[in-house]
Amino acid sequence: MTHVPTGAPPGVPATKVAEFGSPLLLSEEHHLCPGCGHPVAWRLLCEVMTELALADRAVGVIGHGCYTQAAVLTDLEWLQCLHGRAPAVATGVKRVHPGVAVFTLQGDGDMASEGLHELLHAAGRAEPITCIMLNNGVFGDTGGQMTATTVVGQRTKTSLEGRDPGTHGFPIPVADLVRTLPGTAYVARGAVNNAGAVAQTKKFLRRAFELQMEGAGFTFVEILTMCPTGWFIPTAEGPGYVASVFEETFPVGQLKTLAPR
Numbered sequence: 432m433t434h435v436p437t438g439a440p441p442g443v444p445a446t447k448v449a450e451f452g453s454p455l456l457l458s459e460e461h462h463l464c465p466g467c468g469h470p471v472a473w474r475l476l477c478e479v480m481t482e483l484a485l486a487d488r489a490v491g492v493i494g495h496g497c498y499t500q501a502a503v504l505t506d507l508e509w510l511q512c513l514h515g516r517a518p519a520v521a522t523g524v525k526r527v528h529p530g531v532a533v534f535t536l537q538g539d540g541d542m543a544s545e546g547l548h549e550l551l552h553a554a555g556r557a558e559p560i561t562c563i564m565l566n567n568g569v570f571g572d573t574g575g576q577m578t579a580t581t582v583v584g585q586r587t588k589t590s591l592e593g594r595d596p597g598t599h600g601f602p603i604p605v606a607d608l609v610r611t612l613p614g615t616a617y618v619a620r621g622a623v624n625n626a627g628a629v630a631q632t633k634k635f636l637r638r639a640f641e642l643q644m645e646g647a648g649f650t651f652v653e654i655l656t657m658c659p660t661g662w663f664i665p666t667a668e669g670p671g672y673v674a675s676v677f678e679e680t681f682p683v684g685q686l687k688t689l690a691p692r
């Protein structure tokens with residue numbers, strides 16, 4: 432087996448998000464960093480929308496962060512709202528258009544640090560929407576500051592020595608919190624750091640949207656994504672960092688389902 436040094440440039444051009452194959456991915460280059468996990472999550476979203484025939488009757492609501500490029504790179508209807516407010520806006524869209532698949536796509540900074548109350552209230556009201564949190568443990572877009580989900584010991588722009596519970600408090604396990612609310616029909620946490628995780632996460636997303644369209648109640652999928660830039664590590668080490676550091680605090684799996692399959 433040939434081992435490629437971490438610092439070596441790629442031998443072949445990187446695959447562009449537009450070449451991944453889903454018809455909903457528009458043929459434009461994205462501006463996210465190499466090794467970012469977000470585009471993989473967008474691809475899964477597009478595949479699930481296509482397979483469930485929801486692409487023409489879906490509305491996504493985003494806040495602010497690197498992940499919001501999904502709105503210009505995917506052929507879905509999107510609304511952008513104030514930081515953290517996506518669950519409230521999605522609630523309004525769903526109540527006006529109950530037959531539409533309504534979801535939020537938010538980063539952990541947007542959802543957990545800036546708008547956790549919006550998420551919990553929407554879940555508490557059992558709104559039949561799907562909220563998706565792309566959790567990379569940092570405010571990626573603004574340079575890698577600590578968020579509510581930054582794990583203990585994680586170095587960020589605002590915790591250069593690593594998150595210290597004595598100073599910064601503990602990370603909030605959002606999916607576990609949401610799971611405890613009676614209005615939630617489905618809660619799962621996936622990741623996009625290897626092929627198996629990607630396949631599993633797609634199943635989670637698919638089940639969440641199926642249950643939404645069946646009117647089961649509030650559905651939530653957290654997805655652990657890589658942010659090598661915000662983590663200040665070499666790009667190639669991102670997937671391993673998810674497995675060895677992130678998943679210690681945020682184990683992946685299906686946390687709650689009203690109708691297991």
Ligand SMILES: Cc1ncc(C[n+]2csc(CCOP(=O)(O)OP(=O)(O)O)c2C)c(N)n1
Nearest residue numbers: 495496497498538539540541569570571572
């Ligand atoms: C009220 C308000 N607070 C903060 C910001 C700055 N801001 C813009 S994007 C962003 C980071 C979002 O991080 P996250 O949701 O985790 O997404 P990521 O960039 O990691 O994909 C922040 C803090 C802002 N524009 N407005």
Ligand code: SF4
Nearest residue numbers: 463464467497571658
């Ligand atoms: S800063 Fe992080 S989240 Fe933003 S594009 Fe780069 S790797 Fe992705």
